[in-house]
Amino acid sequence: RKRVAILISGRGSNMAALIEAAKDPSYPAEIVAVISNRPGAPGLTRAREAGLVAEAIDHKAFASRSDFEAALEARLEAHVVDLVVLAGFMRLMTAAFVESWAGRMINIHPALLPAFPGLATHERALEAGVRLHGCTVHYVTPGMDEGPIIAQAAVPVLAGDTAAELGARVLRAEHKLYPAALARVARGEAPIVGERVEIASGDLLMNP
Numbered sequence: 001r002k003r004v005a006i007l008i009s010g011r012g013s014n015m016a017a018l019i020e021a022a023k024d025p026s027y028p029a030e031i032v033a034v035i036s037n038r039p040g041a042p043g044l045t046r047a048r049e050a051g052l053v054a055e056a057i058d059h060k061a062f063a064s065r066s067d068f069e070a071a072l073e074a075r076l077e078a079h080v081v082d083l084v085v086l087a088g089f090m091r092l093m094t095a096a097f098v099e100s101w102a103g104r105m106i107n108i109h110p111a112l113l114p115a116f117p118g119l120a121t122h123e124r125a126l127e128a129g130v131r132l133h134g135c136t137v138h139y140v141t142p143g144m145d146e147g148p149i150i151a152q153a154a155v156p157v158l159a160g161d162t163a164a165e166l167g168a169r170v171l172r173a174e175h176k177l178y179p180a181a182l183a184r185v186a187r188g189e190a191p192i193v194g195e196r197v198e199i200a201s202g203d204l205l206m207n208p
């Protein structure tokens with residue numbers, strides 16, 4: 001089983017979905033640590049309740065981004081981590097850190113990339129009038145919300161949706177997509193070829 005650290009900043013509902021999936025002994029990854037850059041993140045409590053090692057590395061305690069990352073790297077080494085999984089981790093990382101984890105760090109984003117990178121994705125999807133919205137799991141590269149796409153799930157935008165309603169629908173899809181996508185990565189089934197993930201047969205396009 002691949003050794004996974006989940007990085008969070010807040011609520012940790014995706015983290016919880018990954019923890020749940022990894023309880024199955026046949027799941028190809030085990031969660032060896034949860035790390036938050038915010039000491040007050042509710043996800044830390046949730047992780048501890050699930051019996052996991054959960055640590056905070058307060059980014060505000062460091063003079064620079066790279067000092068914070070050095071501390072993070074030390075904890076990842078201490079836990080002998082194979083894969084880093086970002087789940088609502090709201091800090092930009094330096095290119096040097098990202099490159100040192102190239103092909104071994106993934107993220108979930110609440111939109112169908114390359115549409116709506118960045119924040120407030122549900123509000124912008126409603127404003128744009130798209131009929132399909134969703135979420136994307138991708139490898140992390142230095143550009144924000146760029147990087148080879150591993151898997152996506154689409155949900156409909158319904159008449160009268162508020163951003164909160166649409167966001168809740170997307171979040172339910174995230175909770176299914178992320179465990180499935182991490183399993184593929186952990187099994188080596190999502191290889192990066194050039195700039196893309198090579199699409200395996202029986203592809204992971206989900207429509208929950």
Ligand code: GAR
Nearest residue numbers: 010011012013014015088108109110
């Ligand atoms: C999720 O919707 C995730 O896709 C998003 O933050 C939320 C975290 O929720 N991530 C980003 O916006 C990354 N830029 P969670 O803490 O309950 O998993």
